Amino acid sequence: VTNSSSRPTPFPTRTNGRSFWPEGLVSAGVACGIKRSGKLDLGVLVSGRPVVWAGTFTRNAAAAACVGYDRARLGSAVRAVIVNSGNANACTGPPGDRAVNATAAATSEALGCPADEVLVCSTGPIGVPLDASLIANAIPAALDGLSQDVDDFARAIMTTDTFPKVATARVDDATVCGVAKGAAMLAPNMATMLSFVATDADVTHEVLQGCLDGAVDKTFNRLCLDACESTNDTAIALATGTGKAVKAQDLGTAIESVARDLAVKIARDAEGGTKLIRIAVSGAADEVSAADLGKAVAASDLWRSAVHGGDPNWGRVLSALGAKDRELDLNEVRIAIGDEVVFDKGAPSGLLAAAAAALHSDHVIVTCEVGAGPGRAEVLSADLSEEYVSLNAQGSS
Amino acid sequence: VTNSSSRPTPFPTRTNGRSFWPEGLVSAGVACGIKRSGKLDLGVLVSGRPVVWAGTFTRNAAAAACVGYDRARLGSAVRAVIVNSGNANACTGPPGDRAVNATAAATSEALGCPADEVLVCSTGPIGVPLDASLIANAIPAALDGLSQDVDDFARAIMTTDTFPKVATARVDDATVCGVAKGAAMLAPNMATMLSFVATDADVTHEVLQGCLDGAVDKTFNRLCLDACESTNDTAIALATGTGKAVKAQDLGTAIESVARDLAVKIARDAEGGTKLIRIAVSGAADEVSAADLGKAVAASDLWRSAVHGGDPNWGRVLSALGAKDRELDLNEVRIAIGDEVVFDKGAPSGLLAAAAAALHSDHVIVTCEVGAGPGRAEVLSADLSEEYVSLNAQGSS
Numbered sequence: 153v154t155n156s157s158s159r160p161t162p163f164p165t166r167t168n169g170r171s172f173w174p175e176g177l178v179s180a181g182v183a184c185g186i187k188r189s190g191k192l193d194l195g196v197l198v199s200g201r202p203v204v205w206a207g208t209f210t211r212n213a214a215a216a217a218c219v220g221y222d223r224a225r226l227g228s229a230v231r232a233v234i235v236n237s238g239n240a241n242a243c244t245g246p247p248g249d250r251a252v253n254a255t256a257a258a259t260s261e262a263l264g265c266p267a268d269e270v271l272v273c274s275t276g277p278i279g280v281p282l283d284a285s286l287i288a289n290a291i292p293a294a295l296d297g298l299s300q301d302v303d304d305f306a307r308a309i310m311t312t313d314t315f316p317k318v319a320t321a322r323v324d325d326a327t328v329c330g331v332a333k334g335a336a337m338l339a340p341n342m343a344t345m346l347s348f349v350a351t352d353a354d355v356t357h358e359v360l361q362g363c364l365d366g367a368v369d370k371t372f373n374r375l376c377l378d379a380c381e382s383t384n385d386t387a388i389a390l391a392t393g394t395g396k397a398v399k400a401q402d403l404g405t406a407i408e409s410v411a412r413d414l415a416v417k418i419a420r421d422a423e424g425g426t427k428l429i430r431i432a433v434s435g436a437a438d439e440v441s442a443a444d445l446g447k448a449v450a451a452s453d454l455w456r457s458a459v460h461g462g463d464p465n466w467g468r469v470l471s472a473l474g475a476k477d478r479e480l481d482l483n484e485v486r487i488a489i490g491d492e493v494v495f496d497k498g499a500p501s502g503l504l505a506a507a508a509a510a511l512h513s514d515h516v517i518v519t520c521e522v523g524a525g526p527g528r529a530e531v532l533s534a535d536l537s538e539e540y541v542s543l544n545a546q547g548s549s
Numbered sequence: 550v551t552n553s554s555s556r557p558t559p560f561p562t563r564t565n566g567r568s569f570w571p572e573g574l575v576s577a578g579v580a581c582g583i584k585r586s587g588k589l590d591l592g593v594l595v596s597g598r599p600v601v602w603a604g605t606f607t608r609n610a611a612a613a614a615c616v617g618y619d620r621a622r623l624g625s626a627v628r629a630v631i632v633n634s635g636n637a638n639a640c641t642g643p644p645g646d647r648a649v650n651a652t653a654a655a656t657s658e659a660l661g662c663p664a665d666e667v668l669v670c671s672t673g674p675i676g677v678p679l680d681a682s683l684i685a686n687a688i689p690a691a692l693d694g695l696s697q698d699v700d701d702f703a704r705a706i707m708t709t710d711t712f713p714k715v716a717t718a719r720v721d722d723a724t725v726c727g728v729a730k731g732a733a734m735l736a737p738n739m740a741t742m743l744s745f746v747a748t749d750a751d752v753t754h755e756v757l758q759g760c761l762d763g764a765v766d767k768t769f770n771r772l773c774l775d776a777c778e779s780t781n782d783t784a785i786a787l788a789t790g791t792g793k794a795v796k797a798q799d800l801g802t803a804i805e806s807v808a809r810d811l812a813v814k815i816a817r818d819a820e821g822g823t824k825l826i827r828i829a830v831s832g833a834a835d836e837v838s839a840a841d842l843g844k845a846v847a848a849s850d851l852w853r854s855a856v857h858g859g860d861p862n863w864g865r866v867l868s869a870l871g872a873k874d875r876e877l878d879l880n881e882v883r884i885a886i887g888d889e890v891v892f893d894k895g896a897p898s899g900l901l902a903a904a905a906a907a908l909h910s911d912h913v914i915v916t917c918e919v920g921a922g923p924g925r926a927e928v929l930s931a932d933l934s935e936e937y938v939s940l941n942a943q944g945s946s
Binding site: 243244279380381382383453457461467474475478479544 | 608611612637639643674676678778854855857858863867874879896934935937939943
C-alpha cells in the first residue's frame with residue numbers, strides 16, 4: 153500500500169472484524185435510559201489531549217440546539233464528543249439549550265477539561281424534552297468503559313439502524329476510521345445523519361475542514377432516501393496528531409473513502425429498504441447538475457416503489473429527470489437499468505424482462521446519460537417499501 | 550344567487566346528482582381496449598362549432614407528445630378534445646407523435662372538421678407504445694353516445710382514481726362545469742393531472758386563459774402528493790359563447806371554485822390515501838413563499854406517514870419548514886394540528902393526545918404560522934400509506 157497514494161485500503165488496525173480508533177482516541181457506548189428499550193443510547197469519544205476537529209452541519213432552520221453549540225466551537229480544539237440517541241433534542245426551546253449545556257458541563261467535569269472542549273450531538277425523535285440528568289448520571293460508567301474499539305460507540309448512536317456502520321481507509325500514511333448512523337430523514341443537504349471520523353494525521357483545522365467538506369459533498373450529500381432533511385445532521389472529523397504529517401490530498405482521499413463506505417452502508421440500512429440503488433448520471437452540464445439530476449431520481453417515491461416491486465418502470469426515471477431539467481433533450485438521453493438500455497435517443501429500447509431481472513438484485517444500478525456535457529455524479533438511494541410507511545406511521549424512537 | 554358576484558354556487562343544470570356541460574357541449578366515454586380490464590378508457594368532448602379554449606401544461610422536459618401538440622394550438626378555436634386513459638403515450642418517440650396525429654385525424658374526419666380543431670390528451674403509464682387504431686376504431690361508438698351528461702367522460706379519463714371527479718359553480722352569470730382525473734404523480738407544478746372545465750360564457754381566448762392560469766395557480770398547483778411531476782399534466786378550459794357575456798372576475802372566481810373542488814376531490818382520492826391534509830400557512834413573506842412552505846410540508850414522506858398512523862409528530866412539519874426556509878425564526882413559529890397548538894414561540898406546547906385525536910379525522914388541518922409577513926396559502930395533500938407503495942410497486946395502468 154505504499155506504492156499508491158490514491159487507492160484507499162482498509163485501515164490496518166482492523167482485526168477480527170473489529171475496527172479501532174487511531175492512537176490517542178477511545179470510546180464507549182452505554183445505555184443511559186433515554187431509549188425505553190434499554191438499548192445503548194449514549195456514546196462518548198475521548199482524546200487524551202485537545203485535538204483539531206472539523207464539522208459540517210445541517211442547514212435546517214429548525215436545527216437542534218446541539219448543532220449551533222458545536223458550530224460555534226469550530227476552529228478550537230476538543231477533548232471529547234458526547235452523543236445520545238433516542239432523542240434529537242430539536243425544537244425543544246430553552247430547556248433544550250440547557251440540556252446541551254448541562255451535558256457538556258457534566259462531560260467536561262468528569263474529564264477535567266473546560267466545557268468548551270466538549271462537542272454534543274443528539275439523534276432521535278424531534279420535539280421531545282431531553283432529560284440531561286440521564287446522560288450526566290451515565291457518564292462515569294461510560295468513561296469506565298473507554299477502549300479503542302469503535303463498536304459500542306457505533307451501536308450507541310443508532311436509532312432505527314439495524315446494524316452499526318463502521319468504515320476504515322488508508323491512503324499512504326493517512327489512516328481514517330469512521331462511524332455513522334442514519335436510516336431515514338435523509339436528504340442531500342449536508343450530512344443528513346451523524347458521522348464521526350478520526351485520523352491520527354498531524355494536520356491543521358483548515359486542512360481537516362477542507363478534507364471533510366470535500367468528502368461530505370461527494371458522499372453523504374449524494375445520499376437521498378426520503379428527501380426529508382434532518383434537524384441534527386452533523387459530520388465531525390477529529391485529527392489526533394499522534395501520527396505522521398500526511399499529504400492533504402491523501403487524507404482527503406482516505407476520508408472520502410470512509411465516508412463513501414459509510415454512505416453505502418446507510419443506504420443499505422434505509423428504513424424499510426431492501427435494495428441499494430445507485431444512480432449514475434453522466435453527460436450533464438457539470439458535476440453539480442449531474443448530482444442534482446441523480447438526487448431528483450433518488451427522491452422519486454414512484455421510482456423507489458417500482459424498484460421495490462421489481463417493476464422496470466423507467467418512465468418514472470425519465471419524468472424525474474425531465475421535471476428537474478426543463479431543457480433536457482430526450483433525443484440525447486439514454487437510460488439503463490443494470491446493463492439493459494431501456495430508453496435511447498428519444499424512444500423506448502431494449503427488453504423490459506432483462507431490466508426487470510436487474511431489479512431482482514439487492515444492488516440496483518440505474519445509468520442516466522443526458523448528453524449535455526462532461527458532468528457526472530453518482531447518487532445513492534434505496535427502495536421505498538410498505539415497511540417504511542409502517543415504521544413511520546407509528547411513534548418511533 | 551343574483552345578489553352576490555363573488556360567492557360561487559353549484560351549477561344550476563345539476564339534477565339528480567348528475568352534472569351537465571354547458572349548452573353546446575356534449576361528451577361520451579367508451580371502452581376502446583387500451584385498458585385490459587375493459588373499463589372506459591376513451592373520452593370525447595365535442596362542440597357543435599369551434600370554440601375558444603385555454604390550456605396550462607406540464608413543464609416536464611419529458612412531456613408526452615400530445616402536450617406539445619395541444620400547446621401549439623393555443624389561441625385557435627377547437628371543436629373537440631379526445632382523451633385516452635390507460636396509456637400516457639409519453640417518452641414513446643416518433644411512433645408516439647404519429648399516434649397523436651392519427652388520433653386527431655380520425656376524430657376530425659368523423660366530425661368533419663380540420664384536424665387542427667381537435668385537442669388530444671393521454672394519461673396512464675409512461676413509455677408504453679400506444680396503438681392509435683384502438684382509438685380510431687372506437688370513435689364512431691363514442692360519437693354515437695354523445696350527451697350533455699359529463700359522467701361517462703369523467704369516468705373514461707380515470708386511471709387509478711376510485712371515483713369520477715366533477716364540480717360545478719355559478720358566479721352571477723358565469724357558469725362552469727369541470728372534470729378531472731388524478732391520483733398519484735402529483736406535484737405542484739402545473740396541473741399535475743388532467744382537467745377539463747367548460748363555460749358557456751362569451752369570452753376571448755385571452756380572458757379565458759387569464760382565468761384558467763389564475764385558478765390553476767391557486768388550486769391544482771397547490772396540490773402535492775408524491776411530489777412526482779407528471780409528463781402529461783394538462784388543464785383545458787373551453788368557452789362555448791352560447792351564454793351571456795360575463796365579467797372576467799366572475800368567470801375567474803367560478804373556474805377557481807370548480808378547480809378547487811376538483812383539487813380537493815383529487816387529494817381525497819390519492820393513491821392509497823385515507824385522509825385529506827390541508828396545510829394552511831400564514832405569516833410568510835408573501836403568498837408564493839407561503840405556498841412553497843406548504844408544499845414542503847405536503848411533500849414530506851415522514852409527515853404523511855405520521856398522519857397515516859395518527860402520530861402527531863409535529864417535528865416533521867417543523868423540519869420540513871426549516872429545510873425550506875433557512876431563515877425561519879423558530880421563536881415566531883406556531884404550529885397547530887387541528888385546533889391543538891403543538892409548537893409555539895420556539896418550544897413544544899399543548900397536548901399531544903389532543904393533536905392525535907385531530908389526526909383520527911379523514912380531514913386533517915395543519916396550521917403553520919411563521920411570523921415573517923402577510924403571505925398566506927393553503928396546500929392540499931394526503932397521507933402516505935402502505936397501499937401507495939403496494940400500488941406503485943407493481944406494474945399499473
